[in-house]
Every structure is written in C-alpha cells, then in structure tokens.
Amino acid sequence: MKIVITGGAGFIGGNLAGALAAQPQITQIRVIDNLSTGHKANLAGLDVDFFEGDIQDAALVDQVIRGADAVVHLAALPSVPRSLRDPLASHHANATGTLQVLDSARRAGGLHVIAASSPSVYGANPHLPKHESLAPAPMSPYAVTKLATEAYLSAYHHSFDLPVLPFRFFNVYGPGQRADHAYAAVIPKWISATLAGQPVTVFGDGTQTRDFTYVGTVCRILIDALLHRIVEPRPVNLAFGTRTSLLDLIPEIQAATGRPARREHRVPRAGDVSHSQADSARLRGLFPEVTPVPIREGVDATVDWFHSAVVKRASN
Template sequence: MHIVVTGGAGFIGANLCTHLLARPEIERVSVIDDLSTGFRTNLDGVDVRLREGSILDPDALDEVIGDADAVIHLAARGSVPRSVADPLASHHANATGTLQVLEAARRAGDVQVVVASSSSVYGANPTLPKVEDMVARPMSPYAGSKLAAESYTIAWQHTYGMPTLAFRFFNVFGPLQPAWHDYAAVVPAFVSAALAGRPLPVHGDGTQSRDFTYVATVCSVLTDAVVRRVTSDVPVNLAFGTRTSLLDVIATLEDLLGHRLEVAHSPSRPGDVPHSQADNGRLRELFPTAAPVPLRDGLAATLEWFRTQPTEPVRSSS
C-alpha cells in the first residue's frame, strides 16, 4: 500500500508516519507539507518521501496522490485563537484545502480519504458526552472551517462514491507537539512551563474539561482505518469518553514531577468551549480492538520527550 499524509511533518502527522511504516501492509508513505507549522526534523530517520508544498496547489497534490491507495488528511491551520485573529486564513487552509484534497483523490480514482475534523464543531451544544448525531454549534471560525471540511468529506462519499472517513479529534497531545508559539495547545504549554519553572498558563479558572487523547492512540486508529479501508458516511469521534479538567492535568503533572506547580490564571478566550467529552460508541463499532493509552502514561511520555528538546525547533531550509 502507498499512503499519503498531508501535514505529515507536523505533530500528529510525523507520529503517524512512524506508525504507518511499522505495518507490513504499507510499503510506502509520502508526505505533503508546506512546513508552515511542521518541521523537517520531525521526520528525521523516518523513511518517507517529503514533498514540500501546499494542499491548495492541485499540481502538488496530484504529484503525491496520483498512485496512492489512501490519503490521511491532517494538514490544517489549527488553533481557535488563531482563527479568531485571521478567519479567512483558517477557511482557506481547512475548508478549501480539504476540498482540494478530495478533488485530487477523485482525479486519482479509488483513493480512500481519511479526514481530521475536530470536537470543536460541537461548540455551544452543552450536552455531554458529545454524540456525533447531535446538532453542531461552532463557536469559532476554526470550528466552522472544520465542520465544513467534514461536511465536504461526507458529501464526496454520497455524491461520487468516494471511500471516506471523517474523524472528530479531541485534544490530542504527545511528543512532537510544539509549545513555543502563542497558540500552543494546553498540554505542551503546561509541560514546557513546568519543566522551565514558569507558571502554568490557565485561561479561565481551570475547571474546563477535555477528553484528552494520546497521539499514539490516534495514530493506531488512523493506521487501522487505512489498512482495513474503513469508511463511514457519518462523522466518528476519535476519543474514548474521558473527562479531565485542566486542574486535574496540573495535579497529575505535579505528581509525576514530585513538586507543586505555580499557576497563572488569565481570562477565558473567545471561542473556547467549557467542556468536551466524546461518546465513543460509533468508534467502538468500527474499531473494536482500539485501546487508549491512559492519560497519566501519555503525560509521562510527553514529559520525557520534552526533557530532550531545545526551546524551539530549528526550521530546515527547503
């Protein structure tokens, strides 16, 4: 099998490439990434072909997808605050970019497309746990763009018979996740601050809760999806129904590090969802053997990785 990973030099993508290559069914992995948030160094020692380019470039997509069996589409402009600052850029990357990937796969013919959506699409809907059939109520441009991306994915299955699968990711964390920029996710921001002796930045009172999912768990499910060519004409939550507050994450880090951590509270950010938890019934039906890495184990592995890293990755020239 030949698998293409868009955004494969990023946090989830680079971890995924390693998982894919560990499967004997997969002979080749190709990556397309514009390196706007990913890094060549993330793929050091990983036997992939990297095509530096944008998913908004049809020629670049055709070059890498032309003989593929499946595409795992991870390339995106992440972060709710970043989308609030520049909503059009989020739309172009996340909605239009997904449309370009789907069209490239359609031109190639019989290519499975697995797309990363987000739990953020549930937005202002207060019901917990989040069931895929409930009404989506996006609270940010990022969430709206991800809802558009998964909607196009499902529409292309219905309209063109394309084998597709749209996953809703829930707060993925783990090694390779950057912490040094203004829009860093909560776990790397906490871990980086804790190891540097800085106060942990908490937006709000810290009682907001998330269904944290370790990156190796996500990569295992994504790999199984393309190996078994799993499809769905409805979105699928990729999380396991846990609910952990930010204060609980801090307490676990304190326990792992063996000392108290200082916390710096700031106002809640526009577009942030107070609570998120997945119903995993549909995931269990499609992936009955999937086994999540416990939060504590994932945090311990993330801490160990961060201890080996410089403050900021160095971008390689093209």
C-alpha cells in the same frame, strides 16, 4: 500500500509516519507539508518521500496523490484563537484545502480519504457526552472550517462514491507536540512551563474539561482504518469519554515532572468551549479492540520526550 499524509510534518503527522513505517504492509509514505506549522525534524530518520508545498496547489496535490492507495488528510491551520485573528486564512487552508485534497483523490481514481475534524464543531451545544448526532453549534471560524471539512467528505462520498472517514480528534497530545509557538496546546505548554519553573497559564477558573487523547492511540486507530479500509461518511469521535478538568491536569503534570506547577489565571478566551467529552460508541463499534492510553501514562511519555528533546538540543 502507498499512503499520503497531508500535513505529515506536523505533530500527529510525524507520529503517524513513524508508526506507518513499522508496518510491513506499507510500502511507501509520501508527505506533503508547507511547513507553516510543521517541522522536517518530525520526520527525521524516517523513509518518507517529502514534498514541500501547499494543499491548495492542485498540480502538486495531484502529483503527490497519483498512484497512492489512501490519503490521511491532517493539513490544517489549527487553533481557535488563530482563526479569530485571521478567519480567511483558516477557511482557505482548512475548507478549501480539504476540497482540493478530495477532488485530487477523486481524479486519481477514488482514493480512501481519512480526514481530521474537531470537537469544536459541537461548540455551544451543552449536551455531554458529545455524540455525533448532536446539532453542530460552532462558536469560532475554526470550528466552521472543520464542519465544512466533514460536509465535503460526506458530499464526495454520496456524490462520487469516494470512500471517506472523518474523525473528530479530541485534544490529542503526546511526544513531538511543541510548546514554542503562540498557539501551542495546553499539555505541552504546561509541561514546558513547569520544567522551566514558570507558572502555567489558566484561561478562566480551570474547571473546563477536556477528553484528552494520546497520539499513540490516535495512530493505532488511523493505521487500523487504513489497513482494513474502514469507510464511514458520518463523523466519528476519536476519543474515549474521559473528562479531565484543567485543574485536575495540573497534578498529573506535577507527578510526571516531579516539580510544582504554579497557576496564573487569566480571563477566558473567546471561542473556547467549557466542556468537551466524547461519546465513543461509534468509534468502538468500528474499532472494538482499541484500548486508550491512560492520561498518567501519556503525560509521563510526553514529559520523557521533553527531557530527551532538551538533551538533544544541548548536544547539537
């Protein structure tokens, strides 16, 4: 199988490329990334064909996709705060970019397209756990772009018989997730701060809850979906119904790092949802054999990666 990963130089993309490289059924991995948020270092040592460029470039996307069997569409401008600062940039990258990938896949003969969406589409809907039949209530431009992503996948499936699978990724974390940028996720940001002896920043009172999902689990599901050509036009929560508050996350980070984590509270951020927990029934129906990595094990592995990254930087 020949697989294309859009946004493949990012955190999830790099982990997925590494996991795909270990699969004997995968004969070629192509990556397209404009490196706006990704890094070539995430692909170091991997046998991949790398194309630097933007998914809104139709000619480039057609070139990369031609002759492939499937596309894992991860390219996006992430972050709710980023979308509040520049809504149009998020729309162009996430909504228009997805449309371009889908149309290239259609023109190439109907490739299998697996795409990343987000639980942010649930937004202000207070129901827990979040099941896919809930009415979306997006609270940010970013959430709207991800809802558009899902809608375009469904439309291309029903209009052009394109085989698709939209996943709602819930707070993915793990090795390779960087903390050195303004929109870093909470787990790498807090690990980095704790290792540096700096306080962890908590927006609000810290009782917000998240369904953290380890990147290795995400990759196993994506590979299973590719190898077995799983098709489902409806969105699928990719999480397992855990509910960890930010305050509960701090002891996990302290245990993994062996260092105290001091809290510094700030006002809540606009567009953030208070609670996020997945109903995993649809996911488990499609992937009944997948077992998630527990939060303690995942945080330990992430801290180990941070230590190795520090050692690597020191030796260069």
